[in-house]
Amino acid sequence: MKKPTRLLLTALSTVLVWGAAQAQALKIGASAGVHADTLDAAAREARKQGLDVKVIEFTDWTTPNAALAAGDLDANYFQHQAFLDNAIKERGYKFAVAGVGVLPNIGLFSYRIKNFGELKDGAKVGVASDPVNQGRGLALLEQAGLIKLRPGLGQRGTVNDITANPRKLKIVEVEGPQLVRAIDDLDLAQGIPAHFVSAGKPQMASNGLLYSGASDVYFAIRFVTRQDNANDPRIRKFVQIFQESQAVRDRVHQLFGNDAKLYSLPWLNK
Known part of the structure; x- marks a missing residue:
C-alpha cells in the first residue's frame, strides 16, 4: 500500500501547486497605449x-525589463527581437521568448509638410534615442533620400553612421x-502608427509619408519571460489566448485605426 500512497501524495502535491499558481494573478508588463x-x-x-491576468503599464522602455528580471513581473510585452537582443547584450538578462505578438509598422510623419520635397534645409527630424529603433528610423530617412548611412548596416545604424546629410538636417534623438x-x-519624425491612434490622432497614423515593410517578423512584439519561468503553463495559455481570440484581433484592428496596412499578425503566416 505504500507505493500507491506515495503516488497519491505526489498527484495531490501537483494539484495543490497548480492550484496555488492559478490563485495568483499572472503579471504582465506592457508599454502604455x-x-x-x-x-x-x-x-x-x-x-x-x-486565468487571472493583471496588466501593468509602463511609460518607458527600460523599466519593463528591469521589473521582469527582478521577479516583479511574470512576463512583459513591449519589445521586438532586435530590442530584446540589445537589452540582453547590454544588461546580461537571462530572458526567453514565450511567443510572438503583433508586428507594427513604423513610419515617417509630419504636421508641417506633405512630401519630402517640402522639407527645408536645417529642418529638425526626430528619431528614437534607443539604438535599435533609431536604426529603423534612419533606414527610412535613407530610403526617403534624405541621408546616407555607411553601407551594410541594414537597420542597425546610429546617428554616428550618417555619411551624408545634404540638407543639414538636425537629427533630434527622442525617447521612443x-x-x-x-x-x-x-x-x-519617425513614429509607430498605433501610438498616434492611442493619442487620439488616428488620421495621422494613416497619413505617414513613408512606411517600413510589414512582413519582417524580427520586429514583431514578443512575449518575454525569464529563463526560469519560460515553461509556466499560465504564460503558454495566455499567449495561446492572445493569438487565437477573435476579440483580441478585433481590438488590435481598432487600435491600429482600423487600417490593416499598419500591422500584421505574423503567427498566422507560419
Whole structure:
C-alpha cells in the first residue's frame, strides 16, 4: 500500500501547486497605449477561461525589463527581437521568448509638410534615442533620400553612421514613447502608427509619408519571460489566448485605426 500512497501524495502535491499558481494573478508588463490595451483585451478573454491576468503599464522602455528580471513581473510585452537582443547584450538578462505578438509598422510623419520635397534645409527630424529603433528610423530617412548611412548596416545604424546629410538636417534623438508628442515641435519624425491612434490622432497614423515593410517578423512584439519561468503553463495559455481570440484581433484592428496596412499578425503566416 505504500507505493500507491506515495503516488497519491505526489498527484495531490501537483494539484495543490497548480492550484496555488492559478490563485495568483499572472503579471504582465506592457508599454502604455496599444500594447497594454491589446493585453487588456486578451486578459478579459483569459478570465473567462479561469486565468487571472493583471496588466501593468509602463511609460518607458527600460523599466519593463528591469521589473521582469527582478521577479516583479511574470512576463512583459513591449519589445521586438532586435530590442530584446540589445537589452540582453547590454544588461546580461537571462530572458526567453514565450511567443510572438503583433508586428507594427513604423513610419515617417509630419504636421508641417506633405512630401519630402517640402522639407527645408536645417529642418529638425526626430528619431528614437534607443539604438535599435533609431536604426529603423534612419533606414527610412535613407530610403526617403534624405541621408546616407555607411553601407551594410541594414537597420542597425546610429546617428554616428550618417555619411551624408545634404540638407543639414538636425537629427533630434527622442525617447521612443515620446515621439508621438515631440512631433509637434519637429518638422519630421519617425513614429509607430498605433501610438498616434492611442493619442487620439488616428488620421495621422494613416497619413505617414513613408512606411517600413510589414512582413519582417524580427520586429514583431514578443512575449518575454525569464529563463526560469519560460515553461509556466499560465504564460503558454495566455499567449495561446492572445493569438487565437477573435476579440483580441478585433481590438488590435481598432487600435491600429482600423487600417490593416499598419500591422500584421505574423503567427498566422507560419
